[in-house]
Amino acid sequence: MRNFLLLGLTIALLGVQEIKAQEHRFDPPWNTPPESALNFTVPGIDNIPDLYGDIENPQLTVFFAGNQFMVVDDLLASFKQEYPQYERIFVETLPPGILAKQIKGGSITIGNLRITHKPDIYTASKRAINEMADYFSHTQVYCYNNICLMVPKGNPANISTLNDLGNDKVRISMPNPQWEGIGEQIKASYRKAGGEQLVKKIMEDKVNDGSTYLTKIHHRESPMRVLYG
Structure with a gap:
């Protein structure tokens, strides 16, 4: 019995050590959070980094291609400055293919949250936009980008091509x-x-x-x- 208890204690302690060893120092969200009475963000558990702004009765809903999360802070700040009547804006920055399925199906569930908002604006690649043309009244090219490789600092694997x-x-x-x-x-x-x-x-x-x-x-x-x- 004593050996059994010691073994159980060892397993429990190892479990605690593993939990403490989890790293969250680089975890998203990487955007500046909106101001609120309470900010309850738990790294690795409750952080929903690709939902941004006011989800309750938004005046404008934008579905951005995921990698455009990097411009959300500056873009929304500038937009609200020029159009102050838009106080409640809701933004999603999920992969374009997922956003397209959400638009076609009318809803998406992330964790325990179900979202049924329809976007006023949807951004994606030219091919994806062409496939979704029937869902929108107007399409417009607004930027171009290049494919690049991202490597760890110092490029330890010497990737060049x-x-x-x-x-x-x-x-x-x-x-x-x-x-x-x-x-x-x-x-x-x-x-x-x-x-x-x-x-x-x-x-x-x-x-x-x-x-x-x-x-x-x-x-x-x-x-x-x-x-x-």
Whole structure:
């Protein structure tokens, strides 16, 4: 009985140590939170970083492509300064493919929260916008961007070209084409750089052995995987 109790105590203590060892120092949200009477954000548990602003009866609802969370603070501040009548704005910064499914289905559930807001504005790639053209009265190109590689500080794996990503020792984190259209563009870049051999290596072989990780929410998972190593 004594041995059993000691073993139980050891397991319990190890469990506590593992919980304390969890790191949240880089966890989102990375935006400036709106002012409120109470800010109850618990890193790693209650943080909902891709829902922003006033969810109750918003005057304007915007669905941004996920990686545009970086401009939300400055953009909304400037917008409200120019259009002060818009006091309650609700923003989502989820992957465009997820936002498209939300628009088509009329709702989304995140954790225990169900959202049924319809966007006044939806931003996404040209292909995604074309596929959603029937849902909006007007579409307009407003920016262009380039695909780039993000590596840990100092570039320890000496990545210089896309072909370097075929190395068995290189771990890759990239958008899953199933969720984000940019994933197909990345595959096309692999094909242009190294042909079907590189595409197969990265998108099949390395996915199977775990060295290529296909994200569900690339603009959060990939930076965190780099930050936490």
